Amino acid sequence: MSKAKTVGDLKPGENGTICCFKDDHLSLKLLDMGCLPGTSVEMKFSAPLGDPICIDVEGYSLLLRKAEAHTISLVE
């Protein structure tokens, strides 16, 4: 089974383009926050304990937990 890369896999400074969501419930919240398929996001930094992480979405900083970041798949 091939595993698509997710936002949770990005290293600080890396970019990715959102492809789709694995969790329907969370996706509605993420859509509200401007994380749309096709949007480019940048992983900025993670909290000292590795979780949560901070990503850049269209010019603003969004905090989310690692588990939530793993529900956002990226375009290969």
Added chain:
Amino acid sequence: MSTVQRKRIALVGNPNSGKSSLFNQLTGLNQKIGNFPGVTVDKKTGVSVLSNNEKVEIIDLPGTYSIYPKSNDETVVADILLNKEDELFPDVLVVVVDASNLKRNLLLFTQMKDLGLPVILALNMVDMADRIGMGYDLELLEKELGALVISTNARIGEGIDELKKALENKVTVSGGSFFDVTELAKDQITDYLKEHPEDTAYWALQQLTTQGKIEQKDSVQAKDTTLRYGKINRLVKKAEVKKEAVGLKLYSEKIDKFLTHKIWGYVIFLSILFVIFQAIFAWASWPMDLIDIVFSELSAWLSSNLPAGVFTDLLAKGLVPGIGGVLIFIPQIAILFAFISLLEESGYMARVVFLMDKIMRKFGLNGKSVVPLISGVACAIPAIMATRTIENWKERMITIFVTPLMSCSARLPVYTILIALVIPDEYVFGVFNMQGLVLLSLYLLGFIAVLISAYALKRIMKTTERSFLIMELPTYKTPRWKNVGLTILEKVKTFSFEAGKIIIAVSIVLWVLATYGPGDNITNAEEHVKATLVDTNYTEAELNDKVASYKLEHSYVAKLGKAIEPAIKPLGFNWKVGIALVTSFAAREVFVGTMSTIYSIESADGDVNTIKARMGSEINPETGEPYFTLAVGLSLMVFYVFAMQCMSTLAITYRETKGWKWPALQTIYMSGLAYVLSLLTFNLFS
């Protein structure tokens, strides 16, 4: 109440869009803070006077990202705006939009617009947008969005006059929908609009969704949001006017490198907590002592200057100390909220969540629980009030529930006197003072209980609300003192009126119980005391002390103390301690005062050494040894660590949780824990 119906204007906007600043600018001190019915979401309303002297009512609705609710706050907004019959349904909506983050903010705006409500767009934080090199063609925005756009900078009050001017005129609904949703559920929406031709397609969709008439509503919602954003993106691109950036974003990122650093981040956070802790402990003690002195002087003055009688007694010994007992918390509340408001305003609070989320989540708590817990060391009352920043209901309830287990400053005098009584002032390994070690252990004991209880609750409590953390990390901003000041005022007012009435009522009940007793023992106290005194060589002060002690021993409180003696005997407590446990319910530090009255040393003015000496000389009639042994002392200390003995805390828990369920659970749980652990301690050491 005015007879003329005032125009009602609601402010809506994303969190961090500067909505509260705008509200403060519009209303100033004409604010009223309440609760939305049934939920603990702050409801802020105020009155604004327009330049033509018309008064309008302003409602500050909770921050929200979308009309589709994802949290309690957002549900409140949707409930009001989707119900024309709601008593808060506005005549005009002002949507506050953060210009430095236009795309995401326009989602909410276009939703509001499409509901068919009269809207004005307040394009706020234009200075921020300027600094990151973002400018917009306002005329184009007005035309495409079909609404009046007013550029504001609410932090310094720019654009407020223009906004007020616009509110003087009738705001009409102009143009069609920004995004037509009819295609998303064509049949249902068309049918709905046939029956309600005056409504818009978006209004129809929202009504149908809440009525459960839309199949696959999640997918419809996802389509609506995605397509709407697509249209917004195209509009923003068209309206953008690029300017030269000053690099504000980089500035914020540089601060974050430091403040969320894996070592410095925690060092700085701990230092900030230490300063807050110091401030509530040290700075507040000064005004608190002053309030204490003023009220005890007033009480003494009333006793000696008013004609003696029940009324004077009630006033001087029941009501005045009761009011004093409420006011005494105000300095701590004011100082704590000054800090919290500074942390929120500057954007640092979001970093606290970032730093602490992983650790706190393990215990069912939230990154934001740290501040209430630390504040709990000073006083549980402001600490519980501070839990409002926690959005998740379960995490907030757990935090409220466990906060009183942190050893508050009112326990300190109790610990001090008991430690002095039973713990030798010796050194262990030559460096550690025994008394200091015991004191430290008591604080740690409370903290460990917090973690274990929180963890247990996390496992027990069921919730339908999923815990997720998806939040904006706002850029750093200089706090506005006006906002800080208004927050302090609001919190102090809430506490004084809401918790204050319960505290005063209970103090009066306690006063009645301590002043009156069955039979004529109380009224004839002086004769009884004189009759028992063999030695006639006593001073008036000594006589008064003995009389006071005699009265207390024969009051209803003493009856209660004696009644609970069988229950507390296994813990090593006699009825005298029982009296102190009952009176401690007013506030824990009352323990010391009660002890000094029982041991008739009131006139010694509560001097710790005197009380200590008297308590130390109490003999246990069964053993003939001193009554306060190590086992009794430790058992009593443990009891004070855990027991829920603070009516003010219960009053505030009641207020914050909207019911007696949580205060009742707190009392049963904490007091049960206290009983079991005291029992254990007593048996272990005796």
